[in-house]
Amino acid sequence: MIHLDTSFLIRALKRGSPEDRRLRRWIQEGEILGMNAVAWAELLCGPLSPAEKELAAGVVEQRINFTPTHAEIAARLFNESGRRRGSLMDCMIAAAAIADGAPLATSNEGDFRRFADAGLTLAP
Template sequence: MIHLDTSFLIGALARGSPEDRKLREWLGASEHLGMSAIAWAEFLCGPIDKSVLKLATGIIRRRSSFAEEQAIIAARLFNESGRQRGTFVDCMIAATALSEGALIATSNVSDFRRFEPFGLKMAPC
């Protein structure tokens, strides 16, 4: 399972981008793709039009919930990775991937590297 971060999904929707090529590779290999509800909400903040939303919805059929288990993991990530202001959403996205044993695909690798010591694995992009 690979969870897409918002930045990766946005990049993947740009035809010919590195993210688009990687997404097509994963789809061709029948890789299971998903996204946290948190990242999906970020994506929906747009700007996006109906055609882009329809395309994204077709690609990302699984949007994983954020509940108590993920909240506990997110708080631990935030507290143990330095309590950096403005990073809690990344903690929430990482927590959802961790709770499902999923890799994370992101265009902002530096935002998520600090969670690797806690078990987060990056998808090869």
């Protein structure tokens, strides 16, 4: 499974974008694409057209609940990465991928590289 970050999926909805091409390749390869509830909520905050929302819902095969285990990992990531204002959402998204042992597809790699030592891998 590959976890999708909000930034990646927003760009992937634009036909012909690099993210769109990566997403299509993964679908052709039979990869399962998932998104945790936190990232899904962030996506729904839009702006999304009804057609984009429907397309996103069709692409994301698994929506992953945010669990107490994810919360513990997210808190550790937040505290260990300097408690940066505005970074809790990224910590929560990274935590779910780490807990599932899944790579994260993001268009904001710089925001997530700091979690590599905690076990986060970025999707190729």
